[in-house]
Amino acid sequence: MKTLKTFYDNIGLPRLIIALFFVLLIVASILLGFSPSALFSDVVRRWLMYGTLVLAMVPGIQSGIGLNFGISLGISSGLFGAVLAMEVAFVRDWNGLYGAGSPWMTLGLALLLGIIFAAIVGTLYGMLLNRVKGSEMTVSTYVGFSAIAFMNIVWLSLAFKNGELSWPLQGQGLRNTASLSGSFGGLLSNPDVVQTTQPEWLHWLAFRVGDFTIPLGLVLVFGFLCFLVWLFFRSKSGIAMSGAGENQLFTTSSGINVDKKRIQGTAISTVLGAVGIILYAQTYGFLQLYNAPLMMGFASVASILIGGATVKRAKISHVLIGTLLFQGILVTALPVINEVVEIGTLPEVLRIIISNGIILYALSKTKGENQ
């Protein structure tokens, strides 16, 4: 009985509800006659698509800055890197020169540029957060919003030659959504793209088994990133960072500069955000500019909280479970709800209620303990 109670306390009512809801949806969708393998393919795809963005929360939480709503800074950096890489590829005509290798080069350059921008931005952002200790979340939310608004102006002012990016017949401004189909879209996850554009020896990157799609390339990349983060938090530096997030005084008294660790954590979180959005775009097939990433930070925060993280502690397992549950519900809810009540916007409403509800719950938990 006692273990049951601790089990319940550890999980928390909202998480329990969400998990049960997910199970219910799966059962309902199967009963309603949806193809399980198509559904699961979709769940897996969305899971991997958002995974890295959620993973980016871990270094932030562990280093003590709390829920990093400011992940939008990383997202903006990543988008900027991707946009620049695509323009370079177009201007240099990589497609013509390197053929099947061109998307890989574009993806590589996008990641490289994104990581560089994110590292710079993240470091500066970390320095800002060190000055506002105690109010990181409020400040980071609005810094994130401001960054998106600022990038809107940037997108609008860029004059690029690549027709996929810029509006036709206009000298200035980028599209709202730029298709990646000629570039690195689906390169790691879409069997159609991989089978048609890539040489035979790379066909294992994404393939189908019956109805079920296996995006092996993306699985490996995401798995590798998770492994890197896991490894980092077992390294000397990572352990020091966890300490800094858990107890600043303890860590300081052990001879570690807590502020530096927080900056590192913020920078790593921002870099993962940049990588995350590029992998997201890769899976989705489109680059979404302007206000599309505005609330992505909230989705990431909500996912990791659903997975069981708190404002102070997070693990890789929280990332995996949380993203699976959150995205899983959104994917399965759409067809089920449409079948039952025919209100197309309901999953969106559900998303708003679940994500903000869980954040609110987590906030009330931590602040309640402090009193």
Added chain:
Amino acid sequence: MKQKSNVLNKVGSFVFDNKVMIGFAIICLVAIVLSGSPMTFIVDGVMTRITRNTFTVLALIIPVIAGLGLNFGIVIGAVAAQIAVFWVVYWGFEGFGGILLTVLIATPLAVWFGYLVGKLFNRMKGAEMIAGLILGYFADGLYQLLFLVVIGGIIPVNNPKLIISGGVGVKNTIDLTGNLKYAIDSVRMVDIVTVLFYAVLAITVIKAILHLVKKYQLKRNDLTLFGVSALAFGISYIPVVERFLSTDRLVLLDAFTGVLIVLAIIQIAKIIKSIIDKQPAAGIKKPVLLLVLYGVLYGLTFIPAIEEVMLFVKLPVLPFLLIAGLAWFNQKILSTRLGQNMRTVGQSMSVANASGINSDQTRVLAMIISTMLACWGQIIFLQNIGTFSTYGAHTQIAQFAIAALLVGGASVQKATNKQAIIGVILFHTLFIVAPQAGKELFNNAQIGEYFRVFVSYGVIALSLAMHAWKVFKKEVRPPTEGSDLISSKPPEISEVVNT
């Protein structure tokens, strides 16, 4: 020489204290010049937006004073208003009566919501702002659930004008034309005077009764108030005045002149009073200077460019009176015991508690008042704008109201009526001219639009960061030992050894 440096110092500290406001004013000026829009257009637009938005911005002041920071939760007040508006429109009520019914339904709802929000914030002390923000989104989700699923889905509502063709869920926009549009704006002045007169009459009668049963001492002010209102009521029967008052809009020039006249009368009264009290020298200087200033201001209206604007812009009377009333209310509530308690709680909850003030209760009251005012503000907003965007009208309200307040020079801990009003003027000036300025400057109106969004986020981010920085710098780790004579924590005691 010394005096000069003193003046310079004063100017310097004025600029420093109002840096946000001054910086923003400069941006506005530059944008106005760049846009090349005619002043008539700008002033008219700004006045319309003042009508719509000032009430909501003023609703933010009390939570700031009570230490709850910028109330991102006013979205919830707006939601209460919108629920009421929907039903009133659905039931087919119209005009000012419809507005009264809306207020009647919305107010208890808003009070209840405010109570819940206050309770929640008491559980998250120190994180009210982020909680309020998230709570706003959360409430939006529940609101959508109500309007998309419950209305039509569970509560049968049959009205093809309001409901999506499938019969479940409310349409994206509800047209208020013909029912609530301008229901407050279009109240005639003569009606306002009449209602005010009867209200004062009723209050005076009640006071007189209280006086008779010896529970209240009737004061000279009470009688003066009654006299003035009776006089105003009487004058409104003079044909010329009646004709003037029988409209619902006031030309800006008339409004301006009227305000100047009232102010001038007050100053003259002060002069007379100080002459009667026989201390003329000290008491007269300021009123006389002000009188001269009013004269100069009135003179300015004769400049053709200004006169043109003044004659072009027409103001709805009642909303402005309501805004003035709210500003007055904010002022008055602070001079009561409740207001003093709020200020104390805002400064330090622990000191307040130690002084016997129930700080949790005070905070809940502040939230109830703020939520209720925000709700009324949203009603004014909707009736003025005339189309009710079901799923969008409330989403940005906190964002824009808070940005406006901050632009006026307020901070997380300090906000005044003046800052709210200046803020609304500056912020909405930028909103009006930014697209045109963007077009002139970059040949792209959208850049201007994105710029104003950036500014509204940026000013909040800046303000929050500056506040957090200030708090963080002040924070010192409390001594680990020392006097704990009156502390609420029991001393640390031995715990049972784990086995």
Added chain:
Amino acid sequence: MDDQYLLSMSNITKEYYGNRVLKNVNLNVKPGEIHALVGENGAGKSTLMNILFGMPVIFNTGGFEGQIYLDGEPVTIESPHAAMDHGIGMVHQEFMLIPEFSVTENIKLGREIGESNALSKIFGRLLDKMDWNQMSKDSRKSLDSIGMMNIEEYAKVAGMPIGYKQFVEIAREIDKTGIKLLVFDEPTAVLTESEAGRLLEIMRLIADKGIAIIFITHRLTEVMAVADSMTILRDGEFVARKEVGETSLANMAELMIGRKVERLVEDELLGQRELFDDRIALEFKDYSVDMPGERVRGMNVKVRAGEIFGFGGLAGQGKIGILNGIMGLYDTEGEVISFGKTLDLSKLGEALRNGIAFVSEDRRGVGLLLGESIERNITFSAMQINNEFLKSIGPVKILDKKAADEHTKEMIKLLDIRCTGPSQVVGSLSGGNQQKVCLARALTMVPKILIVSEPTRGIDIGAKKLVLEHLTKINRELGTTIVMISSELVELRSLCDRIAIVSEGKVFDIMRPDDSDVAYGLAMAGVREEVR
């Protein structure tokens, strides 16, 4: 009940979770007298005053036994508000003032005078209009009555000298109608000498108006100077009530400290060690630490290699600051020299790198990662400073789980930490076992010098003995120099070779464990021997 007393608290007994902190304590105060309440930290003064003020902490932990009489009448005081209604007020040590408010606003805090109006008649007092005119008049009167003509009632409190703030607090209490008894909680602790003198004068002035004063202080000289009578508490027990005229400083000091000292630790090896005055393990030269509430102000002391050296003294005198400076949590000045090497304390981890390990007095706040495993806690410092428990994979250093695990198990066995295993989360351990984890972390550093601060605070008697025994063992067997900072004199005297009494941030005196109680009492109170 004897009605010559304004206040009688008789036979007060209080337990916190079965831990008796007050045993049959009596406190009697006459009208118009200044009555001093003296005792060491932990003697029970705070608890007694919490009872007098009806603090929630008392009632949340099961109330108390005994009876309070006011003017001879039995009363129950169940809330601070009730205490106020009975005319009992307090001048706090940490000021209950709002800096941004004016003096008048602060004096009238929570007791504002309102004018009722039609609205407040209907909706209640909350809508009363404030009568600032009357309030500033009252404030003026109350300030004048304590001779503070030069404090303007309309001035902001922010930026006033500390002494003035204290006077504003006093004026607030005086302004309360029907005030009969005023408690001053260590009022002179934060004041300069001249301000303190002024305060004592004002206390006399108030007492002469017929208001009784309970004066809580550690400064015995002040008691002698201003009090009429006093009550002495020791370890939660009533020791004596004395008229000041009938007693002396030495007598007071003895009553405050007096108790049997026994060696808590069995030790055959004592005295077999050789300590040399020229082999210095740790030296402080003009050492200052800027720790609020526990400032160290220019300390000079030498600790010999191989000895157990104690720092004692009252709370707030600076003994706690000594370690916090070394840990790098607060800024320091002056020199700390360890085995001839001057430490640069501005560099984080400097002490650890030079063979100094420590156990903080703030176990939960500084000493532990409460959410992490025992293993992580024990190995953390050694890993970060000495690169232990790591293995290299290329350029990166990764946790050597096996080594860490083995070491932790060893420590669990050595210190008898009761737990389910190395992976148990430290936050779920009992206080005593948490303290052992702290000790294990320090020992893992294999230090030449071990500094422990309040090593037995908040742990039960069995664990206490074990910790102290182990400290002695480390000292005897490994030759580790041990510096022990503690509020418990008994503990220090049972273990240490020498004990430095810290007063006002400096070493007041260095004493032997077998010095007399009187000597300890006077040293703790900061009274020079000449006065004796």
